[in-house]
Amino acid sequence: MSSAAAKRYDVAVIGAGMAGMAAALFAAERGLSCIQIGSGGGILFASGLLDVLAVHPVAEHRLWHSPFDALAVLAREQPGHPLARVDVASIRTAVETFVAALNSAGLAYAPLGDRNSHVITSIGTVKTSFGVPLRMVAGVQALQERLPCLLVDFRGLREFSARQIVETLAGDWPGLRHQRIDFPGFEAVPEVYAAHLARALESRETRERTMALIKPLLGDARVVGVPALLGLGRSSEVHAAVEAGLGLPVFEIPTMPTSVPGLRLLGALEAVVSARGIVRRQQNSVRALTFEGSTATLELQGLTRGECIEARAVVLATGRFSGRGLTADRQSVRESLLGLPVQQPAAREDWHQSHFLAPAGHAINRAGLRTDEAWRPLAATGKPAWGNLFAIGSILADQDWMREKCGSGLAIATAWAAIRQVSQQLHETEAL
Numbered sequence: 001m002s003s004a005a006a007k008r009y010d011v012a013v014i015g016a017g018m019a020g021m022a023a024a025l026f027a028a029e030r031g032l033s034c035i036q037i038g039s040g041g042g043i044l045f046a047s048g049l050l051d052v053l054a055v056h057p058v059a060e061h062r063l064w065h066s067p068f069d070a071l072a073v074l075a076r077e078q079p080g081h082p083l084a085r086v087d088v089a090s091i092r093t094a095v096e097t098f099v100a101a102l103n104s105a106g107l108a109y110a111p112l113g114d115r116n117s118h119v120i121t122s123i124g125t126v127k128t129s130f131g132v133p134l135r136m137v138a139g140v141q142a143l144q145e146r147l148p149c150l151l152v153d154f155r156g157l158r159e160f161s162a163r164q165i166v167e168t169l170a171g172d173w174p175g176l177r178h179q180r181i182d183f184p185g186f187e188a189v190p191e192v193y194a195a196h197l198a199r200a201l202e203s204r205e206t207r208e209r210t211m212a213l214i215k216p217l218l219g220d221a222r223v224v225g226v227p228a229l230l231g232l233g234r235s236s237e238v239h240a241a242v243e244a245g246l247g248l249p250v251f252e253i254p255t256m257p258t259s260v261p262g263l264r265l266l267g268a269l270e271a272v273v274s275a276r277g278i279v280r281r282q283q284n285s286v287r288a289l290t291f292e293g294s295t296a297t298l299e300l301q302g303l304t305r306g307e308c309i310e311a312r313a314v315v316l317a318t319g320r321f322s323g324r325g326l327t328a329d330r331q332s333v334r335e336s337l338l339g340l341p342v343q344q345p346a347a348r349e350d351w352h353q354s355h356f357l358a359p360a361g362h363a364i365n366r367a368g369l370r371t372d373e374a375w376r377p378l379a380a381t382g383k384p385a386w387g388n389l390f391a392i393g394s395i396l397a398d399q400d401w402m403r404e405k406c407g408s409g410l411a412i413a414t415a416w417a418a419i420r421q422v423s424q425q426l427h428e429t430e431a432l
């Protein structure tokens with residue numbers, strides 16, 4: 001029954017990780033009223049790179065130049081994979097829409113083509129990804145063409161070593177050099193953090209002092225790489241100023257989590273959904289969820305007494321173990337909020353392979369919710385648990401986003417497909 005004090009929305013999105021953010025964005029784009037509950041999820045730990053699909057099959061670690069070719073093969077070979085259940089054209093549209101929204105919030109990405117790019121990581125490995133922040137693009141070209149390149153890092157910066165990157169890559173890239181400098185104003189500090197340095201570089205004076213230290217080291221370099229700390233909210237301005245000051249293209253290399261690109265991504269997504277009128281409750285979590293007829297009622301932790309939230313549809317984007325959407329004890333894996341059935345190995349001893357680095361990955365990393373064609377999670381009967389509950393993102397079964405390098409693609413594509421279903425369903429109900 002509808003409560004007089006209830007705030008009512010077309011859709012409530014539970015979770016504010018990549019999947020929840022994408023669902024809120026797509027709901028707004030379809031004109032649905034939407035409330036989103038939850039905090040930033042895994043986005044804070046993300047590198048800013050948007051993976052769509054780079055590896056398939058996992059056991060062979062086959063890397064793909066085109067994520068769209070990989071998706072087409074995945075659809076044939078693994079039809080139960082959530083990404084195989086969204087047509088490739090829709091995945092492309094979803095990712096383009098998502099990136100356009102980020103661009104509109106000032107977080108610029110390189111134009112999306114058809115191919116994955118190779119990006120240098122903070123440990124000197126090369127990561128294959130699709131959506132590349134503009135701040136990292138010059139590094140893609142430098143790596144591809146093995147341009148004479150100077151990598152600069154800062155004394156005391158945790159978990160980032162330009163020397164290590166050079167040692168790993170220089171065998172195949174003779175023009176790659178490194179230098180370490182003190183960050184102006186932090187000379188006496190034994191340990192410095194990327195986010196602090198990023199903020200400091202938003203000051204023109206600090207920038208100029210930093211560039212004055214780098215300039216004499218340039219030598220024959222045609223491009224300069226730095227840890228990802230070229231500004232936080234004002235990164236385009238800082239990046240442009242540093243490139244102009246050094247007279248060379250400059251690129252960022254993502255640092256270990258929590259990284260500045262992760263902070264920027266979270267900030268941009270928060271701006272994107274807020275600007276589109278999504279009501280956000282990032283300090284709350286959903287404690288209970290009940291369904292009666294076509295109405296879902298959400299009980300929030302920490303909500304003002306007497307306030308109540310109702311929605312015509314609910315999108316569950318609560319993630320896996322780190323997001324708290326799934327909980328594991330010694331016997332089994334449970335879905336945390338509603339106790340929905342979780343597809344999982346029959347016995348605890350089947351969760352992991354005996355070898356931790358087994359190429360095929362571990363069965364536990366494919367555990368999750370199964371849904372029908374309309375993205376509604378299944379009850380034990382094999383039928384949708386509720387007609388207006390949908391599930392998206394990493395809580396879904398039959399995918400291993402970390403090994404397949406498809407984290408953002410999975411989140412964005414399933415959000416797109418589920419919100420399309422929600423929209424259709426709500427319009428059909430209205431037409432009755």
Ligand SMILES: Cc1cc2nc3c(=O)[nH]c(=O)nc-3n(C[C@H](O)[C@H](O)[C@H](O)COP(=O)(O)OP(=O)(O)OC[C@H]3O[C@@H](n4cnc5c(N)ncnc54)[C@H](O)[C@@H]3O)c2cc1C
Pocket residue numbers: 014015016017018019020037038039040041042043045046047048049050051052257284285286287317318319320322323324325337392393394395401406407408409410411
């Ligand atoms: C270390 C790391 C590195 C990454 N690197 C990359 C990368 O390089 N490229 C890439 O594409 N992606 C990367 N990702 C991001 C990854 O794509 C996404 O985190 C992943 O797809 C999962 O997203 P999700 O939204 O499904 O779940 P999560 O990010 O886990 O979000 C779940 C959300 O649900 C919320 N929640 C759970 N229960 C409740 C409740 N009861 N009420 C309210 N809210 C609730 C949580 O607070 C959280 O906000 C990385 C992530 C991590 C952790």
